[in-house]
Amino acid sequence: MRLHRNLTFAVIDSIRDIFNEGVYADKAVEKALKRDKRWGARDRKFVAETIYDIVRWNRLYAEIAEVKLPYDRDNIWRLFSVWCVLRGISLPDWNQIGDVPVRRIKGKFDELSRIRKFRESIPDWIDELGASELGEEQWTKEIAAQNEQAKVILRTNTLTISKELLQKKLRSENIITKTIPHHPDALVLEERANVFKTEAFHNGFFEVQDASSQLVAAYLDVAPGMKVVDTCAGAGGKTLHLASLMQNKGQIIAMDIYESKLKKLKTRAKRNKAHNIETRVIDSTKQIKKLHGKADRVLIDAPCSGLGVIRRNPDSKWKLQPEFIENIKKVQQDVLQQYAKIVKPGGKLVYATCSVLPSENQQQVDKFLTSESGKEFTFISDKKVLAHTSGFDGFYMALLEKKA
Incomplete structure (x- = not known):
């Protein structure tokens, strides 16, 4: 070369x-x-x-x-x-x-x-934290997987096209994809390519979304006609997936503290032909109180350390600081306490992060369930996804149900 x-x-x-x-x-x-x-x-x-x-x-x-x-x-x-x-x-x-x-x-x-800390090129404190929470053996495997280049994964927008037809259309644009077992809407590129320049993307036939991330919306167990609130929607990757799963029927309220991110969601929703999404900026607690007890389903894709997606954001290793981890745990518990109130009796809640640390994941859920407001909920199930076992991003999701 x-x-x-x-x-x-x-x-x-x-x-x-x-x-x-x-x-x-x-x-x-x-x-x-x-x-x-x-x-x-x-x-x-x-x-x-x-x-x-x-x-x-x-x-x-x-x-x-x-x-x-x-x-x-x-x-x-x-x-x-x-x-x-x-x-x-x-x-x-x-x-x-x-x-x-x-x-x-x-x-x-x-x-x-x-x-290890040199071989995997990580700060001492992250290496020590990962080893203490996951154990030496599992952390060694996980951080090695997090240093591999991430694959390009697409999520079929089933509002506009089937996965099989999307594969054909991409093939006609010289982009070859494969299906992924247990991920019904996912396609993985055989070779990296700029998919954003394709006609298929401009027609709203797909979004770029990691396979693990695609599990989250499905875990919420939504159905057409429901009222669903995505409380930390950001630019809306999971919101758009919810719209597809609900077949554009019912109502999705996408909320975030950043108006700029919700503007991106509006643009993406238009391209995706997702018509059942309403965006709301969280500028005060009033926005949350108005929704207390009204939603069939609530998604809390909580802010986190991002230690499950280092392969996509390698610079995060150098930007993260130990105090951020401690602060973000307080934020996670706070959003769980506040946003859980939106779920109506008999409704369901998913708490999710793109972290692999138990202290940000199941420990947060356990803490919530033993709190006063958490006593109204029943733990249904959770899913831990690690990069070294899945081949995709590290994720966590827990499904809770509010007692009727």
Whole structure:
């Protein structure tokens, strides 16, 4: 493989933005890919995947390169050189690269690969937290799986098309997919591709949504004609899935504290031809009180550490802080206490996170069930999804029923 200057400089600038300026990796990649409209698919793939690779393995590479944050430009070139050596890419004779100690890099890699926190490139505190909550053996497997590149998964929008017909339409656009057992609406791409440019996407035939995430709406056990509240809807991936499962019949109230996210949901709902969704910004407790005891189903896709989706957001490893975990647990319990009141007698509630930590998951449910308001609910079932056993994102979901 031959390195090209303009592509490499796009990578270098993006790494600077992510680690020195606090830019999110996905935004940095998006910006980088707009630098030159002449780039082809292979160029764009190189830029995106190299940025994510260096972000994902940053601690390991920094240790090998002997550099520390904040990175100056020379430091970033050293990180890039380590990436090249470990992938067997020939280094060009550029001033920015200079002399690279290939044998020392490979030797240091072999040495550090024996230590999990370096091998999996994670902060000490995350490694200690994961091991304490999941146990050494399970955490070792899980964090390794979280460092694998995530597959591109689609969810068929059954309001507009069947999964079989969607497969045919995508094939006609040179995108080959496979079905996934036990995920009725899911298709996985055999090779990564920009699906957002397809005619099928513009026609609202699918959404990009991980297979584990697709389990959540189905777990809520909805039916056409119900009144359903999605309390932490965000940009609406699960809201749209609920609309499909309800066949556009009944009412879905999608709520969030961020109006900007709900605006994105409106755009997506229009493309999906989902007509039974109403959005509401949570700007006071009045919005919640108005709905007390009125919903057949309530989804709480709670804010969390995101430690089940590191493979999609590798920069989150470096942005997360220990105090965030403690604070978010308080938020999770608070939203459970507040939003559970929306469920009517005989109705059901799902509490879900994209975390693999029991302290954010079943322990939160147990705490709720022993509280005063939680005594009105019965635990039905829960599902723990780990990346190393499923091949998809780590998720948790619990189904509770309010006593009639």
